[in-house]
Amino acid sequence: MATSLAGNLKRVVGMPLVAVLFSFIFFFTIPSCVSQLTRLEHQVKDDGSLSLLVVGDWGRRGHFNQTIVASQMGRIGKELDIDFVISTGDNFYDDGLKGPHDPAFEESFTEVYTANSLQKPWYTVLGNHDYRGDAVAQLDPFLRKVDSRWLCLRSFMLDTEIATFFFVDTTPFVDKYYTEKSHTYDWRDVSPRRAYLANLLKDLENALRESSSRWKIVVGHHAIRSAGTHGDTEELIQHLLPILKANDVDLYVNGHDHCLEHISSHDSPIQYLTSGAGSKAWRGDTKKYDERVMKFFYDGQGFMSMQLTSTNVEVLFHDVLGEVLHRWKVSKDLHSSI
Structure with missing residues (x-):
């Protein structure tokens, strides 16, 4: 189109x-005849492939090596001729944006990710730090007038010819954010919580069920499985994970923990991929995890790249200098990793 x-x-x-x-x-x-999730489309390359970068937890006005990570994203993005970038949330620290005219948007985004290869759509979800500010501001169409790359919605689906990406608003699932006294959260358009989450889960389940994509990839801010400081998110294990398992999801991609990691699964083909190291990282702050499923963990800064065809997916984790730390490949037919 x-x-x-x-x-x-x-x-x-x-x-x-x-x-x-x-x-x-x-x-x-x-429009979809069944799913109520907003549906977007992005074309694959002429050869039928798709390339993208994934970065999370980044918006610090260039500090904590954000600009260095951004520079290497630009280099790798050029090498791969990427089609778009996925942001896994916590886009602006410490407390989101103050409004759609907040200069932090340009200082942490437009003026940092300047490489030509990164002048592609950025498909973005909100993180918990984004909810501490004016969460609605990040959804405001005005920001696309400031920087046309920006597209942030609470939950939506992105259709390509070979894969569908399902973006999920995970912050409202987490119980502790509703009882914290040290922070306030912008729950506009999310309340009443129970109805919001029930509708979101129903819409996601319908969208996954009706999808005929070769690859189903779900993106959220919070981890389902993680050895980082936050660890597993029990609310997502209880409410979200059963839907992913029942609908043959291949990958769950998240941020939140400021690290890079790859965790496999005992009871499903789902791979859990964390890319939350876009700026400040938490060196040495890790939890013990089952070595049988822990494939890779790095507590430094970096990002992830992904290349897809109709039959294969290759995921690479890059450090702050762009060097490849971990590589994983999977075939849709064999569903075995290398």
């Missing part, structure tokens, strides 16, 4: 092509 529109959109006066395309993608979402 985007390719056929490109020739006409180039003739739009006074608006960059990427901004026009991105506005079209957002405002003309494709």
Whole structure:
């Protein structure tokens, strides 16, 4: 769809092509007859492949090596000719944005991720730190006028020809955020909580069930499985994980713990991938974990890259200098890793 529109959109006066395309993608979402999740589309390359980067927990106005990680993302992004970037949340520290005009948006995003290869759509979810500020501000269409790459929704699905990415708003699942006295959270449009979560889980289950994608990848801020300081998220294990298992999800991708990790599973093919090391990392702050499922853990800064075809997925974890620390491949037919 985007390719056929490109020739006409180039003739739009006074608006960059990427901004026009991105506005079209957002405002003309494709309705689904069953699922209520907002559905977006992104085309694969001409050869049928897809390449992307994943980064989380990054927005610190360039501090804590954020700019160095961003530079290496630009280098790897160019090598892979990436199609888009996924942000796993905690986009702006310490307490989200103050509003849609907060200069932190440009100081932590636009002015940091400047490489040409990163001038692609950024598909983004909210993290718990984002909820501590004006969470609605990050969803505001005004931000796309400031930087046309930005697309943040609470929950949505991104359809490609070979994979569907399901983005889930995980912060409202976590009980402790509703009882903390040291922080306040922006629960607008989320209350009443029980109804919000019930509808979200129903919509996600319907979307997963009706999807015929070769690859099903779910993205959320909080980990389901993690050896980082936060560890497993029990609320997601109880409410979200059974739906993922029942609907043949291949990967669950998250941030929250400021590390890079890959955990497999005893009882399903799901792989748990954490990319939450976009700036400040927590060196040495780890939990003991079952060595039979712990495939990789790194308590430093970095990001993740992913390359997909209709039959294969390859995931690479990169450190702050862009070096590959861990590589994992899987075939859809064999579902075995290397």
